[in-house]
Amino acid sequence: MMDWDKLRVFHAVAEAGSLTAAGESLHLSQSAVSRQIRALEESLETVLFHRHARGLILTEQGELLHDATASMYRRLDTAAARIRDSRDEVFGELRVTTTTGFGTLWLVPRLAKLYEKFPNLKIDLMLEERVLDLPMREADVAIRMKEPSQADLVRKRLNTVRMRLYALPSYLEENGRPQTVEDLSTHRLISQAVTAHQVSSGLTLIESLHAVGIPSTLTVNNYFGVLQGVLSGLGIGVLPDYLVADFPHMERVLPDVESGSIPVYLAYPEELRHSQRIAAFREFVLEELSETARHLSAVEEGHARSA
Structure with a gap:
């Protein structure tokens, strides 16, 4: 069985790409980090990093191990999130992804209301057209302009856009x-x-x-x-x-x-179904979309009367 401390050091080095940076994040000396990596390589009888002047690059075997440690950390993050979310208080980080347009033009201007209600919530907003992998925990919750196709997701249709x-x-x-x-x-x-x-x-x-x-x-x-x-x-x-x-x-x-008609969906991993933060964010988005629909209807009625 592989030593957890060595895996933790290996993951930090793989993420940072250097012994020095990994040592700083782990509060260890460069020599201590180097010893742990060397011991891990010896126990596995393989080379995990190519070493060169600009830093460290994972070997093919190193990539395999990094995939495993990254998956392990995601599962630990999920477990920690579920433990925190089992409490009644809404706090901690919520990673939200949506498109650049919807995020900048609709979501961000309304977030003050969410923070007012839940001041201990931290939103990490990722605005990109690429669909992030929710089951792999690239994000906790997504708002998308089409029905998500990934498996093991809770999906809720919010409204439609034209x-x-x-x-x-x-x-x-x-x-x-x-x-x-x-x-x-x-x-x-x-x-x-x-x-x-x-x-x-x-x-x-x-x-x-x-x-x-x-x-x-x-x-x-x-x-x-x-x-x-x-x-x-x-x-x-x-x-x-x-x-x-x-x-x-x-x-x-x-x-x-x-x-x-363009459907708007909110989606999150099945394993976060009982998350207090997800529930708070979902209700906030639904309330704000209802308010937007009312404003849109009022504006259209006003334009129709003045036409």
Whole structure:
């Protein structure tokens, strides 16, 4: 059976890529770390690291052992989280992942309400288009614009989003309000690039506009940039409808033009089903989405009355 202390030292070295950095994190001298690694290599009768001037690189055998220690640490983190979450108090770290657009434009501006209710909660927010592996604990909870396909996840459908066309009233007053899709050809269309990672329904809408000869004269690789273009009066943007709740001065263009329905899901690993932090975050998101839906409805009613 392998010695736990040696495995702990090995994992620190594999993560840090150097004996010195690993020693600092473990509060051990470089020579002590080196001795532990050498003893582990001798017990396994293999070389775990290639040594060179820039640091240490795992050998093939080292990669195998690192996969095992990384998995072990994830399981320990999960156990610790479940132990903490068995208490009533909501505290500690919650690793949340969602898309850059939804995270920056909707979630972050609302987090003050969550912290006000649970001041001891720490959110580690990972905004990226890549779908993180929840069962492997790359994150604790995800908000995604399609149903997660990974196994062993609890899934909850939150609501739906549609991509629509928006512009500032000042821009439309100066450049005219399109009455047909063809009228868009005289305007600057701002959208995500068709090569950018985005929801398929949004891509379909953009491609349908391109198909009738409407070029995107400004393309950005996320919705945040598209929104900034619209708010700067650059043109007409393809944006998710939930943004109107926070930017009610934007005017919808061509109300009959929109994408298909985009489902929004919240998901987390089955093993965190009873997590107090997950429950608190889930209820917070549901409440805020309901509030957003009410604001969106009120804004649309106001625009309809003034039309």
